[in-house]
Amino acid sequence: MPDIHRNIPDSAGLNAFRADPALRRLLEVYLSPEDFAALLPQFDRMGALAGGELEELALVADKNPPTLKIRNRIGADDQRVETHPSYQRLEHYAFGEFGLAAMSHRGGVFGRAGKLPPIAKYALVYLFVQAEFGLCCPLSMTDSLTRTLVKFGDPDLVAEYFDQLTSQDMDVLFQGAMFMTEQMAGSDVGAIDTVARKDAEGNWRLYGDKWFCSNPDADLAMVLARPEGAGEGTKALSLFLLPRRLPDGTPNAYRILRLKEKMGTKSMASGEIALEGAVAHLVGDPGQGFKQMTDMINMSRLANGVRSAGMMRRSVAEALFIARHRTAFGKRLLDLPLMRRQLLKMLVTAEQGRSMVFHTARVLERADAGDARAAKVLRILTPLLKFRTCRDARKVAGDAMEVRGGCGYIEEFSDARVLRDAHLGSIWEGTSNIVALDVARATRREGALEALRAHLDELGEEAGNMMPGGLADALARACDYMEAVARDPAREAEVRQAASAVYNAASAVIMAWEDARMTGGQGDRARLAGLVLTHKLLPRDPLAGGGDGAADADLLERAFHDMQPIAEAAE
Structure with a gap:
């Protein structure tokens, strides 16, 4: 049962994995049956930590920032950055116990013989960041530095540092x-x-x-x-x-x-x-150097997108929990029409981000295996999600703070911390304007949009009747618009609008495809795709009125139900 005192719900201790059945169903889509079965206990453990110890550590670390020491007590030069023990404990979990910076580069993590697929790492980070964002930056930079060094470095240089960069021993690890x-x-x-x-x-x-x-x-x-x-x-x-x-x-x-x-x-x-x-x-x-550094930057951009998607999920989960357990005007918040509409908008945007980053991880795996078209698709998906997912996180985090109300504005809860951190994604590794222009550059110079369009057309065919009517046409129009804008210097001011259209269309197609591949799915992701089409791609008269339909209400009801702690343990 939730801890509620004087009508103030507190979700502390909620397992972020068990309270998110949609994540489990998605991982069954993106992981092989063998990898899913082997990693399920790790996802469950990370979910428990994210809702418990990691959250507590993150709150303490946020209030005790690092300090720079220049000399030791006898005056000798001894420059070092000192971090709080709570941050060091977070490092222990991320780098040590879970091996998040190592699993893409060598075997042995969780006792697995070979490297784990990208989705394994990103799914665990997706859960970890629901508690702590700051450490995820050194984590992703260590991971991407190792990738770039192995890809371009002299073999002797790689051999000199590889074991330390991928170590799970905190006394040996090089960040x-x-x-x-x-x-x-x-x-x-x-x-x-x-x-x-x-x-x-x-x-x-x-x-x-x-x-x-x-x-x-x-x-x-x-x-x-x-x-x-x-x-x-x-x-x-x-x-x-x-x-x-x-x-x-x-x-x-x-x-x-x-x-x-x-x-x-x-x-x-x-x-x-x-x-x-x-x-x-x-x-x-x-x-x-710039071309080689771009590989590291792109991996950091993807990691930024994963973190932003994770923070959106944290924000939505908190908002759903509060709406279910807090009352106002004699009703639960979830029964108030305006609140339901706000929550549904947050849910749609968060699920777009989740599908985009998980699917990009799938494309990354294929690109690294030598698939030339996948490499082109990855080239445009990465700036797309860096642009839109990271910007959306700011809005969703702010809306979640509003759902909690005044308690969301105080630092004892994490709403303010999450909102502050959410702003970072759209700045580091390229601001929104820069990455939107990069989408145009990938379209104009590298044929990346053409490859993405072909990829999404194939996903649409596989989705079959899960594809909302009119989505294929909206995808074609979005791609045509992006192509025209990218090739006309006089239309540079439209680049962000065009990139948003492609992002929305791509995410809707991917969600419909996911639904078609889910075992025992209820059509929820196809409905989410339909909401993206209706509210973010098709023209609407803002003065026409109209509310959410019965199907939308059913979708939100299941989201509320999913926030109840799941009784059974991961098998």
Whole structure:
């Protein structure tokens, strides 16, 4: 039974996995039967932790941010970032017990012989982030740095660091970071002026300032720099791996100047760094740094989308719980028509995000296996979800705070923390304008929209009668619109509108396809797809009136019912 005192419901201790049966059904779609059976206990355990210990740790870590220490007590240089024990415990779960930064790169996590598919990692992160967001940044950067290093690095360099980057032993683990942003070069990467010079021994050394570096005391960081004399623009940039310490154990020649005082992600340190001749290793070919870094950025963008989708689910789950257990004007909130309409809108948007990130994980697996068309589909899905899912999270988190009311505005609950953190997704790894323009670039230069359209047409055929009437036509119109806008420089101001149309159409098709593949499904995802079509793709007269239909009411009733704690344990 929920803890309710004076009409204030508290969902503390609710298992985030068991209270979300739709997630279980989706994982049966996206995982093989063998992987699903093996991983089910891990999903259940993460769900329990997210609603219990992880949530408690995250609240404490948020109120006890990291501090920068410059010297030790006898005055010797000893620069380090100190984190609260609650944050360290969160690290233990994410990096250690669950191996979230390791499972995509080696076998052995959870006793499995080989690497786990991307959806396994992203589903666990989806649950983890419902408690803690800040740590997910170092987690995804460690994961994506390892991927980029393995993909482009010299084999000897990979061998030197791979075991530490993928270790689940916290005393051995090397965490990763990405140092790219500069004061004169935020979104304009081509303006980077950090210089790389070779010393007398042939070692590369980096000089310059990096303005926004999350996880600044990471053991390894990927850094973009301009080799001396290489020229201007992105084509002259190279990618370097920067170790925190040199082989003899001495600190490398860079300093953390200060830590940022941020609006959100307070548990995790971000700072400014001065590179003062720091030794670094060239990764890949000179002059290809931006292209190679793009791989890491894209993985971080996908991770941002997963985190935003997870926070939307947390927000919707809290709102549904409150509406079921709080009363006003002699009724439960869930029986009030305006509240039902607000909750349904939140639910649709959150489910769009979930389907988009899970399906993108499926496409990523195929692309990494050598599927050329999947690689093109991934190229456009990643900025699409980074653009729309991350922006939607801000709105959904704000609406959830409103459902809780005044208690949502105080820091004893997590609503304010989630809302602050939700704003980050649409800024890091490219602001909304930048990633919307990237959707247009992928359309114009790489044929990515054409590949996505073909992919979605195939999903629509597989969905069969689960496809809402008119959705195929809406998809075609959205793609035609994006194509026209992407190829006309005079229509750049329409890029965000066109990208939103493609996102909405794609998410609706994917949800219909998921419904067709579900065992024992009730048509809920097809109904969600229909709501996306009706409310986000088709023209409507705002003065025509009309409310939600019986089918919509039935959909919301099941969502309320699903929020009851599930009695049986995961098998």
